[in-house]
Amino acid sequence: MKCAPVPDKPDWWQLDWNDFEAQMVAGSFQRMAVHYQLQVDDLPPALQAHWRGHLAEAKDADALKEEQHLLEGERQAWRSERLTLVEKWVAAYMKSGVGLAWSLQLDREELEGLLMVLNDRRLILALEQGIDETLMEVDLDNVAEIPLRQALWEVHVLALFQEQCLAALTLAENPETKKEDTP
Amino acid sequence: MDTELVLTAGAEALPGVEVETKVEEAFASGWGVIVWNDPINLMSYVAHVFQVVLKMSRQQAHKHMLEVHEKGKSLVAMEPREHAEHLVHRLQRYGLTATMEPV
Structure with a gap:
């Protein structure tokens, strides 16, 4: 996967996936x-808690009851916004040809949206499969349970996509980075 | 007249200590925004979010990200209540585990 600024289009980014990555x-x-x-109410308890979120630790929660309610409403709105984005990207992928390499051009706001969606997917997989710090470090060959192995694999691959975008953003904002980081 | 009666009745209904607490809370300027460690968010992603949301320099963002990673949490901002709440929303929008507390 590659992520790079679009030449002559300030703050636009091109993401290129090969056929396998695209799929x-x-x-x-x-x-x-x-x-x-x-519906959040229909999700398993861990995911319900994730999507409701919490503004404060238990000791301070009473003082922030109204604000907590507002947060829950806002978190619902994020789900709708992100649904619009993913539906648009899936439609673009279908149109470009399933099974082929794929490119997307995104403005900065949408690129931030993509980072959030990739992160949501990773967080949700972790909650569904109970992935913790130890499991994040484990060698996938040693994971017998197939759904867990698949989830870990997806979590790691999506992290690589996030890293590529973040590296491109850092490089564009700090051109000296390339010199520093190149051995 | 009616309004005045209602207000008077409302004020009398509240014990003095509770009123004081509410006034203190309303004007409190010291709310800390805390970001907590989690096993999934990438270190580079956390630093990126700090730069975007909290307008930290790259160095500051890196320092706070390491604090989250190594100590389990970092106090990333001290703001009046309403602004702290706004920052928590924005940090959570990116999927970070962020909370606020009076400091």
């Missing part, structure tokens, strides 16, 4: 489209 990331977007459409 994978489009699959992740598709699953998030399904997820964002579900």
Whole structure:
């Protein structure tokens, strides 16, 4: 996967996936489209808690009851906004040809949206599969349970996509980075 | 007249200590915004969010990100209540575990 500024189009970014990566990331977007459409009340308890969020630790929660309610409303709105994005990207992937390499051009705001969606997918997989710090470090060959292995694999691959975008953003904002980081 | 009666009745209904607490809360300027460690968010992503949301320099963002990673949490801002709430919303929008507390 590559992420780079679009020449002559300030603050636009081009993301290129090879055929295999494209199929994978489009699959992740598709699953998030399904997820964002579900009612929070119908989700498993861990995901319900995730999507309701909390503004304060228990000791301060009483003082912030109204604000907590506002936060929950806002978190619902994020799901709708992100559903619009993933539906648009999945439609673009379908149009460009399933099974082929794929490119997307995004403005900065949409690129931030993509980072958030990739992050949502990783967080949700972790909650569904109970992935903790130890499991994040484990060698996938040693994971016997197939759904867990698949989830870990997806979590790591999507992290690589996030890293590519973040590296491109850092490089564009700090051109000296390239010199520093190149051995 | 009616309004005045209602207000008077309302004020009398509140015990003095509670009123004082509410006034203090309303004007409190010291709310800390805390970001907590989690196993999934990438270190580079956390630093990126600090730069975008909190307008930190790259160095500051890196320092706070390391604090989250190594100590489990970092106090990333001290703001009046309403602004602290706004920052928590924006940090959570990116998927970070952020909370606020009076400091």
